[in-house]
Every structure is written in structure tokens, then in C-alpha cells.
Amino acid sequence: MYRCDCKSNVLSVLLYVSECWKFTANIEKRLEVFQTKCLRRIMRIFWPNMISNEELRRRAGVSTISEIIATRRWQWLGHVCRMPIDSIPRVALRWTPQGKRNRGRPKETWRRTVDRDLKTRGLTLQTAPTIAADRAKWRSLAVASSTRRRRED
Structure with a gap:
């Protein structure tokens, strides 16, 4: 209940x-x-x-909330990686703004969070789309990461 x-x-x-x-x-x-x-x-x-x-x-x-969010973020990233290359979310994932950040702006971004998730699984933004094409393998990476995180706690 x-x-x-x-x-x-x-x-x-x-x-x-x-x-x-x-x-x-x-x-x-x-x-x-x-x-x-x-x-x-x-x-x-x-x-x-x-x-x-x-x-x-x-x-x-x-x-835990962090496990739920990490799983959701991983599923969304897989969905974006399977989109066509010219789709807006996929372009936004690769986009790097020009210039420097203003003073006091937060250094943590969604892309850096995703990069950290990929790095823990031994992937990069360039290799992720090829692995995301295989949905079963992509899901297994999400499950393996959440069980590893629970064991570390």
C-alpha cells in the first residue's frame, strides 16, 4: 500500500x-x-x-531518488542517442556554446552529468549512439550501474 x-x-x-x-x-x-x-x-x-x-x-x-533519476536519465539518453542526427535533442547534446561562462555561473550542467554517467560505464558521447542502438545492451548497462551503486553504499 x-x-x-x-x-x-x-x-x-x-x-x-x-x-x-x-x-x-x-x-x-x-x-x-x-x-x-x-x-x-x-x-x-x-x-x-x-x-x-x-x-x-x-x-x-x-x-533512492538518485537511483531513480539516474535510471530515467539513462533511458532518456538512450532515446536521444537513437534519434536521427539532425533532431533537436541530439544536436543539443553535442552543442558547445561559444565563449566563457559569466562569473558565478554554476559549472555543473546536464551534459556534464551525462558525461559522468557515461564515464562510469566506460563510454563517451561518441560511442554511446552505437551502443544505444542495441536496446537490450543499453538496458543492461543501466541495471549493472544501479546494482554497482547499491553495493558501493
């Missing part, structure tokens, strides 16, 4: 278009805090009842 409430009412609104977000440690922390607050409220686990966040997610049957 808790899993359905959380997935249908909370996560669907919270993660709307999350595959296109830049993903910093600060954003990740805020989302994780929000998820645990919501789960504790839905499951009626209040502060006197000491329970770890991992146990809370296990009882609720949900993954």
Missing part, C-alpha cells in the same frame, strides 16, 4: 522531467531528505521510533 501511495502521488510529481536536470550533490541531498520525510509521514513512523533511512526504504519498497 505504501509503495503505491508514494510512487503514484509523490514520486510522479516530484520527478517530473527529472531526466533533464543537472544533478549536484546539493540537489541529491535535498531530494533524499524530502523522500524520507514523505515516507516517514506516509508510513506513520515518527521521531521517537529510531529507524534508518535504508530500513525505511526497504519497508516501503522504494529505491
Whole structure:
């Protein structure tokens, strides 16, 4: 019951278009805090009842927000890599703006987040489209990465 409430009412609104977000440690922390607050409220686990966040997610049957977003981002990247070369999302993926950033602008971008995801799987933006053409192999890379991330925690 808790899993359905959380997935249908909370996560669907919270993660709307999350595959296109830049993903910093600060954003990740805020989302994780929000998820645990919501789960504790839905499951009626209040502060006197000491329970770890991992146990809370296990009882609720949900993954961490960062795992969900990483999976969504990986699926979206595969979709974009399979698009025709002249499509707008594919062109935007390769596009590099001219000039320098203004002072104070954030250095983390969506493209750098994607580059980091690809690097953890041993890929680059140039090799990704050929592997994304094979959907089964692309999905296996997403699953392998999420299980590796869980083992590291």
C-alpha cells in the first residue's frame, strides 16, 4: 500500500522531467531528505521510533531518488542517442556554446552529468549512439550501474 501511495502521488510529481536536470550533490541531498520525510509521514513512523533511512526504504519498497533519476536519465539518453542526427535533442547534446561562462555561473550542467554517467560505464558521447542502438545492451548497462551503486553504499 505504501509503495503505491508514494510512487503514484509523490514520486510522479516530484520527478517530473527529472531526466533533464543537472544533478549536484546539493540537489541529491535535498531530494533524499524530502523522500524520507514523505515516507516517514506516509508510513506513520515518527521521531521517537529510531529507524534508518535504508530500513525505511526497504519497508516501503522504494529505491533512492538518485537511483531513480539516474535510471530515467539513462533511458532518456538512450532515446536521444537513437534519434536521427539532425533532431533537436541530439544536436543539443553535442552543442558547445561559444565563449566563457559569466562569473558565478554554476559549472555543473546536464551534459556534464551525462558525461559522468557515461564515464562510469566506460563510454563517451561518441560511442554511446552505437551502443544505444542495441536496446537490450543499453538496458543492461543501466541495471549493472544501479546494482554497482547499491553495493558501493
